[in-house]
Amino acid sequence: MEALWNRYRICQTSDDTSVHLTGQQLFSGQVEMALEHIRQTFQAPDQRVAASLFIKRYCGYLAALEAMSRWNAEAVLSLSDMCFRCTETQVFAHCQAACVRHFTEGDRNEWREQVVQRLFSQHIAVMIDALSKATRLPCATMWSHVAFYMHVMYRTWLQEEMDEGVRARIRDDFQYLQSLPSQWFDGTCNPLCMSFCTVKHPCREEDVLLRKACCLNYKTSKGACYTCPRLTEEERLQKMKDSLRA
Helix, strand or coil, X not given: CHHHHHHCCXXXXXXXXXXXXXXXHHHHCCCHHHHHHHHHHHCCCCHHHHHHHHHHHCCHHHHHHHHHHHHCEEEECCHHHCEEEECCCCEXXXXXXXXXXXXXXXXXXXXHHHHHHHHHHHHHHHHHHHHHHHHCCCHHHHHHHHXXXXXXXXXXXHHHCCCHHHHHHHHHHHXXXXXXXXXXXXXXXXXXCCCCCEEECCCCCCXXXXXXXXXXXXXXXXXXXXXXXXXXXXXXXXXXXXXXXX
């Protein structure tokens, strides 16, 4: 599963000298100093922008979802054992205890429920709650980032996968995630259940999903993403063309 870890920037080594944030800090809610370090690394104007970009750039939950849906396995990523290292544009997760446990027997629906509940209730929800309390950035904004990439990657996995049995499992899991009870997210609705508008890419034969919530990247020197809901169609088209030349 090394390719899975690499794809989603998960490292099974520890680098204490360059850690910006730990899972233990997220559980305790003591994240203000860490967020300031992340803000400086991201070159963000304030901690709200840093929190938004941190969740946007964190990919660990996507590794867990791909393992579940494509490989019928649980990617064990205990938040309490994790630490995070940031570059100007990326977030790397370090977890020495990261491993994969394949589903072999029993009721897959029950197994899936346990895997997903651990992932969202004990991992992503903890991260989002801690960052929201520290910065007052709405939880809904960060959940929208998670939902956006979940929708993007499930579409991607369906395109990449050739085995029809696996494709059926991917589709079923995707529908299941969008039907999860709102209580799992400590809110009035399931934030993963949302629809996204699409536009045609000007230079590729593909549809591009547009974000529901702005990630605030436009407040940095990098400017807005081409999926940003704030852009006009002319601005979006130019951003897409510019991204191909970058």
